[in-house]
Amino acid sequence: MKNSIEKLFDLTGKVAIVTGGAMGIGKGIAMRLSEAGAKIIIVDIADKKEAKSILKDISENGGxxxxxxxxxxxxxxxxxxxxxxxxxxxxxxILVNNAGVFTYSPVTELTEALWDKTINLNLKAVAFLSKLVVNKMIEKKHGGKIINISSIDSIKPTGNLSQYDASKGGVRMLTKAFAKEMGKFGINVNDIAPGGINTPGVKKIAGANLTDAQQKAMDAQMEQFVSMLPLQRMGEPKEIGNAALFLASDASNYITGTTIVVDGGLLIM
Ligand SMILES: NC(=O)c1ccc[n+]([C@@H]2O[C@H](COP(=O)([O-])OP(=O)(O)OC[C@H]3O[C@@H](n4cnc5c(N)ncnc54)[C@H](O)[C@@H]3O)[C@@H](O)[C@H]2O)c1
Structure with a gap:
């Protein structure tokens, strides 16, 4: 029994690309996939010094x-x-399209530059990197797994993030469109919609250019937000890693074109 369950989640011999893997959710995913035996390619804009901690963690763990x-x-x-x-x-x-930017703007102040920055990374890069990767998988005739990181904002807008919400809504539909065409090649395409995960990106937006008073108000708002979450706490990057491991493993072989929401119950608040 134990052996068959271990086998189901065993990624030994698999190669996974994780974008935005230097920190935050991408780091949690890279670690989990490595723990399951996959060799990891981390792609990130951060310099190697910033990525050092995940590379060290993986190698110390024998990955x-x-x-x-x-x-x-x-x-x-x-x-x-x-x-x-x-x-x-x-x-x-395995390809995990995780890299993304949270960009804040009320719709009345939305600029074309902010729109392009958000869409180019959060949506366009996902489409075109996936295109290159599925072509390789088709050429090699071995199938594969594409995992896109969308957001609960693709289902319910938070407010003041319209360009972000549009990019993530696009990712969810792109997931379904790719899944429909790629099934016949044995390629599963799914997305994970996180919400309320403790990462440097979330902390940065919460603390962006704020005065002390604004920061206090933001901290209080954050505390109230967390207390309203059904699970009463923020999630950790490795908890998105757990969902990614499931989607990367044989345990999810009959699942494609769908979204797994990992949000501590945020959507039912
Ligand atoms: N944290 C949350 O609660 C949450 C909620 C919903 C969705 N998400 C999504 O999860 C993903 C990861 O979010 P996070 O909270 O870990 O963010 P983060 O900002 O903490 O980490 C993002 C990573 O992406 C990298 N990156 C940024 N721009 C890049 C670029 N142009 N090219 C390559 N790499 C780049 C960063 O260097 C960083 O390592 C994003 O797509 C985000 O939209 C997060």
Whole structure:
């Protein structure tokens, strides 16, 4: 029994690309997939110094990881990422499109620059990196798993994040569209919609350019928000890693084109 369950979640011999894996949710996902035996390619805009902690954690745990520093919103880098992955580990079995930016703007102040910045990274890069990766999977005739990180904001807008919400709504529909076309090649495409996860990105938006008084008010708002969550706490990156492990493993082989919400009950608040 134990052996068959371990086998179900065993990713030994698999190669996974995790975008935005230097910190936050991507780091939690990279760690979980590595613990299950996958070799990890971390792609992130952060310099190698910032990515050092995840690379160290993986290697100390007996895993293998390689770092590619790249700006995913530059479409010119996407082919390089795929080519480097093949060069370093020989194949690609799993792609986790996690990198994303939270950008704040009331709709009355929305600028084209903010729209482009958000859509280019959160949606366009997901489409075009996935396109390159599924083509490799089709060429190699071994199927694979694509896991996109959307957001609860793709289901219910928080407010003052319209460009972000549109990008994440796009990711959810892109997931379904890719899933429909890729099923016949044995490629499963799903997304995870996180909400309320404790990460540097969430802390940054909560603390962006605030005066002491504003910061106090924001902290109080945050405390109230957490107390209203059905599970009464923020989630941790590894808890998104758990859902990613399920979607990357054989345990989810008959699941495609769907969304797993991991939000401590935020959507039913
Ligand atoms: N934290 C949450 O509660 C939450 C909720 C809903 C959705 N999400 C989504 O989860 C994903 C990860 O969020 P997070 O909270 O861990 O964010 P984060 O800001 O803590 O981490 C994002 C990572 O992406 C990298 N990155 C940013 N821009 C990049 C670029 N242009 N090219 C390559 N890498 C880049 C950053 O360096 C960082 O390592 C995002 O797509 C986000 O929208 C998070």
């Amino acid at each position: 293998h990881a390689h770092y590619i520093q790249a700006d995913l919103s530059d479409m010119g880098t996407l082919k390089y990422i795929v080519d480097q992955t093949i060069k370093v580990y020989g194949d690609i079995d």
